[in-house]
Amino acid sequence: MTAVEPRFDAVVHAPPRLQICGLLAVVDTMEFAAVRDAVSVSDSVLSKHVKQLEEAGYVQVRKSTIASRQRTSLALTKAGRAAFGAHVAELRRIAGL
Amino acid sequence: MTAVEPRFDAVVHAPPRLQICGLLAVVDTMEFAAVRDAVSVSDSVLSKHVKQLEEAGYVQVRKSTIASRQRTSLALTKAGRAAFGAHVAELRRIAGL
DNA sequence: GCCACTCTTTCCATCATGGAAAGCAGAGGG
């Protein structure tokens, strides 16, 4: 009775993306700038990683204009949450926990 | 009071090497062929990854001739065990556990 | 000397990744 089926996911495994997913798994929604700062990467790099996560169907990108400021918020999709959970389960399996 | 200081380690993080370390962390010593089969990689690929782990000082390679057969056994060094533990701690931190 | 068994190393092509810089769209100021 495994809670989640362990499954290695290369898209999630890459360091920057693993961090991004880890953050989003906890907060549900986070702004682009906040993630960029938390992960310590440049705008371009974050943008590219987010794009990969988005194309994998793991992250949803919502753009809105609030107080005349552009704001991009990120959130894990249901699939993203599942993939992250499965990947973490796999890491746990590998780590022997 | 952290048991182990979380520390991301790129050498350990790469999928094949993470598996190798995970195996060795549990069994202490394992033969080349057994690791190769467990990780499902070719001889050349395993050899190259082991070499990287060895150069990082994480794995000790011992060659012996037993029953007229060459046998290479692998084991984590103390540093390897520490690096693996620290990396796993970091993964746990990222995963929010 | 020749062969088999076990890794090792070389060669090669591909892919991932990051940094810098140019590009773009929307909002506000002049």
Add this chain to the structure above:
DNA sequence: CCCTCTGCTTTCCATGATGGAAAGAGTGGC
């Protein structure tokens, strides 16, 4: 209406990682 600023996005480019195939090397057996 043009210019600028903000906030990402995309392009360009160089580097490093990685895997597969094949050749190579060391050791013992025949």
